[in-house]
Amino acid sequence: MLRALAAYSRHAALECGVSVDRAVKAALLDTLAVALGALTHPAAVAARRYARHAIVARGATIWGTGECVTAEAAALVNGVPLRAYDYNDLYIGKSGGHPSDMIPGLMALAQWRGIDGKRLIGAIALGYEVAVALFDGLRLRNGGLDYPNIVAIACTCAAARMLGLSEDQTADALAITVIPHAASLEVESNDLNRRGDLTMWKRFNGSDAVRQSVYACLLAEAGAEGAVRPFEGRYGFLARLELAEDDRAALLRRLDPAQPLSAVERVTYKLWPVGSRGQSAIQAALEARRRIPDPARIAGIRVLADEGVYDHLVSQRADPWHPVSRETADHSLPCIVAMALLDGRVDTGTFDKERVMRPDVRTLLNDRLVVEPAAELGGGAAAGFLARVEVTLDTGEVVVGEAGPPPGHRLKPFSDADFEEKLRVNVEPVMGARRTRDILEAVRALDAAASLQPLCALLGAGAQGVEAP
Structure with missing residues (x-):
């Protein structure tokens, strides 16, 4: 599994056709709509307080404040509001989860390293491909694991490709991702905390996994090496899941670099801020x-x-x-x-x-x-x-x-206008109509952008009710 994922990350063709390009931009718009609309959520406020320890002169932007922090900190801080209202995308196979959790981390890394918009779009499409294959192939509940484990693996593959890591470096990054970091299903226990809420960590769990992915790729780039058999080893990731040999073989067939990217077109979205x-x-x-x-x-x-x-x-x-x-x-x-x-x-x-x-x-x-x-x-x-x-x-x-599939489901998909309206409804109250339109235009033209700086500047300072760390 390790070598298959590393080879896929390194060699999959990132050329996105018109429909995949549209789907990635839709995922970006949805991500920004959800995250920017939840910047005042208590979990998002706590994440920004944490970011005080990671402010740097040149790094990645904290959305809503314009402060610059390390890419790892930005992956966490910008990802927390994305999960505040259970409002972002979803894919369900044998396991289910939210692939767009990886987007804030990939954007942070791309901004910091000066990576252009087209390369980011391709990396996101690759990340979705890995995430969907793993959601289809793995039953995380067998090992008491939560969905961010899959998103972290997918994000590591996408980030490694975006950074240009070698196949060996990518393998080390994947090992560093899965062995030290295992997101437990305990956050879905439904137990209530001292305030009568579900655990706040539910809002951190995905972005913390993505932060781990960014950290793992940077460590591997610097020469750090991970465990030798992080997936198939006696105590490896797959050992927890009791994966049958036929299922493992089917999953490996999905990781074929010759296949075109398309999985990002198969996720569902939500019109209302409820699961x-x-x-x-x-x-x-x-x-x-x-x-x-x-x-x-x-x-x-x-x-x-x-x-x-x-x-x-x-x-x-x-x-x-x-x-x-x-x-x-x-x-x-x-x-x-x-x-x-x-x-x-x-x-x-x-x-x-x-x-x-x-x-x-x-x-x-x-x-x-x-x-x-x-x-x-x-x-x-x-x-x-x-x-x-x-x-x-x-x-x-x-x-x-009457009962029926809701808007955003694959049987009743969002139009481009629906994604734009979701952005408007959620972002205008905190950033105003003009900036919201500018964000929309920047995402629509992202494939031609030489860097993410203009878009990230729009996502920075000026959000109503949001204080800098």
């Missing part, structure tokens, strides 16, 4: 809400959901009918549906504590809403994690929001 398992339910609730003149007339709500959705957002949760914080609210299917029906919209402020504690929300949750698993809505991620919402009014009329 993917809540997107269809929001769509159904908003569809019903448009036909309800006054939510005060709601007498009862019945939510039917894919069994995987029910398990993830109801049965695994401590008390989904009584959320006590933002994260217990946006990880509760009852609360997600209730807020969509009451407000007629879902945005990054929907699940603020003061809003979910309102009396009208509590009345709807505790007295009028039931959720049931529905086998007929099966299909999981491939179908869009389906949910149907049935609302009974005080007249006895039943208004139905």
Whole structure:
């Protein structure tokens, strides 16, 4: 596995066709929309405080402040807000995760090293190719591991290629990535911390893995060597996963440098700042809400959901009918549906504590809403994690929001205009309309950019409510 990944990183053709170029730019726009819109999240604030220890004269920009830090620190700090609201892309195979976690780290490295836009685009496409192959081929839960382990391997392959590392150096970087750093699935335990939230480390887990990738590549470039058998060794990465020989062979076939890059076109996106398992339910609730003149007339709500959705957002949760914080609210299917029906919209402020504690929300949750698993809505991620919402009014009329794949799913993909609108909605409030348009134009023209400095300057100082470290 080690040599196959190193050879793939070194030799895969980075020429991106029109559709792949578009897909990478879409992933970039989505990443910036999500991250820049969450710069005031407590985890993002904590990450910027950490960055005080890494300020340098020439490095990579902290988004929202313009301060310069080391590439490793920027990979962490700029990646944290990307995961603040569970709002970035998703791919699910045998395992699932968020490939775009690698983008802030690759951008930081490219800015620091003066790498041009076309080379960055190719590296991102390569990283997605590795991530998707590994998500398809590995069952991380077998070893109690979380998805950032895959993103870290993919990011190391992409960063090594961008830096021009040799095949041997890339192998050492991969070994340094996977042996010292193993992201545990414990962050998905659903245990609540002292504030009644899910662990804040969930917001750091992906970017910390990417920081490890940047660190590993720089160490290998400097001559550091990693473990000899980081994947197949007795205590190596694959030993934890109990990978069958047939599955290993299938995975190796995917890492064929002669194959064109295309995996970046196969991820899904989110219209609303909630995990993917809540997107269809929001769509159904908003569809019903448009036909309800006054939510005060709601007498009862019945939510039917894919069994995987029910398990993830109801049965695994401590008390989904009584959320006590933002994260217990946006990880509760009852609360997600209730807020969509009451407000007629879902945005990054929907699940603020003061809003979910309102009396009208509590009345709807505790007295009028039931959720049931529905086998007929099966299909999981491939179908869009389906949910149907049935609302009974005080007249006895039943208004139905039908189950269907949500916007951004592969069965209902975003258009270019959808990505632009997501950028506008999330970035204009913190950076203004003019700068948001300039960011859009810079991403659209990235393949012709000699460096990332102009784009990173736009992402720097001037974000409303964001203080420098």
